[in-house]
Each structure stands twice: as structure tokens, then as C-alpha cells.
Amino acid sequence: MEPARESFELQALEIIYLAALTGESGFPGLAVDLEAETESRQRALMNAQMRTLEAKGYLEIDFMGLAKVNEVLHECIAAGANSASYLCQVVQNGDKPSRIYYFHQGNTRFQLEYLPETNTYIMQELYAQHEMMFQVIERIPLLQSLEGEGDSEQDLFEEPDLERWAEEILHAGASLYALAEIRCIGKEAQVIRELNLVIHKNLMWVLKREPEEEITRDRVTLSTAIEELCLWLQAV
Known part of the structure; x- marks a missing residue:
């Protein structure tokens, strides 16, 4: 029997949001330019990604307001964002x-x-x-x-x-x-x-x-x- 593979369906902005949670401002291979957006618009976009990730079950926000990302997804995002x-x-x-x-x-x-x-x-x-x-x-x-x-x-x-x-x-x-x-x-x-x-x-x-x-x-x-x-x- 083959081991189960976890897979995740993501929008580009969702990946950028998850990379931001690891302290990175971008993700290799994804060209998403938010610099032209106002600060309030950027905040609104990131809040929208948080809500969609919660709806998919990839992210949980605890009662302290801290984000907890699916462990495998977090490992992949961190590895990709920091790849040489x-x-x-x-x-x-x-x-x-x-x-x-x-x-x-x-x-x-x-x-x-x-x-x-x-x-x-x-x-x-x-x-x-x-x-x-x-x-x-x-x-x-x-x-x-x-x-x-x-x-x-x-x-x-x-x-x-x-x-x-x-x-x-x-x-x-x-x-x-x-x-x-x-x-x-x-x-x-x-x-x-x-x-x-x-x-x-x-x-x-x-x-x-x-x-x-x-x-x-x-x-x-x-x-x-x-x-x-x-x-x-x-x-x-």
C-alpha cells in the first residue's frame, strides 16, 4: 500500500500569506506584486486569505488570535520560501x-x-x-x-x-x-x-x-x- 500524500489546493495570494507567516515577503516562482496596493488594501487582502484558508481547514486561529497552520503545509511553505x-x-x-x-x-x-x-x-x-x-x-x-x-x-x-x-x-x-x-x-x-x-x-x-x-x-x-x-x- 502506498503511503498517503497530503495535498493542498491554494491560490497564489494564499501561498504569499502563508509565506508571510514564516517571516518571508514572497515565494519562489510566484510573481505577485502588492507594492502598488495601499496598506489598508494589503491588510484586507491578507485577511481575506486567512478566512479562505480557515474555510479549507488548512489554518486555525486560536482564542489568542494566533494562527496555527497544518503541519505538513507549514513545512512545505517554509522550505519553499527559504530554498536556495x-x-x-x-x-x-x-x-x-x-x-x-x-x-x-x-x-x-x-x-x-x-x-x-x-x-x-x-x-x-x-x-x-x-x-x-x-x-x-x-x-x-x-x-x-x-x-x-x-x-x-x-x-x-x-x-x-x-x-x-x-x-x-x-x-x-x-x-x-x-x-x-x-x-x-x-x-x-x-x-x-x-x-x-x-x-x-x-x-x-x-x-x-x-x-x-x-x-x-x-x-x-x-x-x-x-x-x-x-x-x-x-x-x-
Whole structure:
């Protein structure tokens, strides 16, 4: 039997409010700017988040007015808000890309998945490094058949200009699977490594960029792509 996973459905402002309870003014990966709001408006917004979190059962306010957050949720928020780096995964297969963030600090690991259809985030704890790797790999889009592909389409695969190649193959219906390691520097974020998979029918390419290096493109099989991905993740 698999161990139960606690998960939480949160709005961006609810996450910012919970981060504020840990003493932080923001949360990595979330761009919520409240500086233009008046102090009274900011207070009203934060009070509204407190009430919605109470209604969800994620937060309790005791008779002294002190906030008590669900223990697992508090651990995840504190770990994310204080992370030195995190992973951002983007899977684009159609018009609406999905984004998943992975955080790891000390013994706490969790993923934060953005749901564009509801504009919410699902936060779920992870128990080990290998479980995070499984979640990352499981989201690779499936390969399809090459039946009916013409010679004109084959010419696209040999386009030497990388930027033009990427634009044209995505326009032709390819799926994009992107993974980046992002370093947190105060309120700024810096991409330090990237790995991208471009998938068109049953063909796959790996695009990689390491610090201070140009992007490389290699045609690979699915098994080779997974091996590359595992090696990339082991360096996190």
C-alpha cells in the first residue's frame, strides 16, 4: 500500500500569506506584486486569505488570535520560501502549457503544480529524491507514429538555425518538455541549467544549456532521453 500524500489546493495570494507567516515577503516562482496596493488594501487582502484558508481547514486561529497552520503545509511553505534553488518543469502540448515546481530543503520535498484552468496551485509533499525523479519523468509526453510523414517535413528536422528550427517544429505540432534549475537570489531568479525535450511524433531531440555554454541539440531515442534526464536530475 502506498503511503498517503497530503495535498493542498491554494491560490497564489494564499501561498504569499502563508509565506508571510514564516517571516518571508514572497515565494519562489510566484510573481505577485502588492507594492502598488495601499496598506489598508494589503491588510484586507491578507485577511481575506486567512478566512479562505480557515474555510479549507488548512489554518486555525486560536482564542489568542494566533494562527496555527497544518503541519505538513507549514513545512512545505517554509522550505519553499527559504530554498536556495528549485526546479521548474514546463510541459507544452497544445495551447496551454502546464508548469510544475519542485522544491527540496533538508528533509522536506514537495511539488507545486499550476492548474491554468482554475488559476490555482496544487502543493503535494514528496518523500524521497527518487519519487521526485519519477514525477518528472512520468510527465514526458508520449511518442506517436510517423505514418504519413512527407519529405517536406523531413527537411524541417535538418534546419541548422536552432531558433528557426524550434519555432518551425513547434508550429508543426511538436510538444515541448522543459526543465530548468533556478537559483534564488533575494527577489531575483537566475536560470543556471536547462534541459529541453522536443517531441514530434516518434522523433525526439534533447536541447541542453549549461552555465556559460551555448545550447546543444541532439537527436535521441526515448530511452536515451530518460537517461539524460536522470543524469541531469542527479546533479541537483
